[in-house]
Amino acid sequence: MSKLENIRIEGIFIKEEGRKATLKFDMPFYADSQPVKWADSGYNSISLEIDIFDIHYLEIKT
Structure with a gap:
């Protein structure tokens, strides 16, 4: 298991009455090895969106 450290959080959204x-x-x-389409477009960062479902407990710390 690897850790995500030093990420820039753009948003946290709680949906479906807290279930998502x-x-x-x-x-x-x-x-390290980006698709040719990215290299040709001049992109220099990666933005991700992750959905988490069936949440029973959520704790957010900063």
């Missing part, structure tokens, strides 16, 4: 959470963040590093 969406986490949007930027990765702290760029892909």
Whole structure:
């Protein structure tokens, strides 16, 4: 298991009466071997959106 450290969180959304959470963040590093489409477009960062379902307990610390 690897840790996500030094990420820039863009948003945390609690949905469906708390049964679903969406986490949007930027990765702290760029892909070592990016698709040609990314390289040709000049992209330099990766943004992810992760949905978490069937939540029983949620704790957020900063």
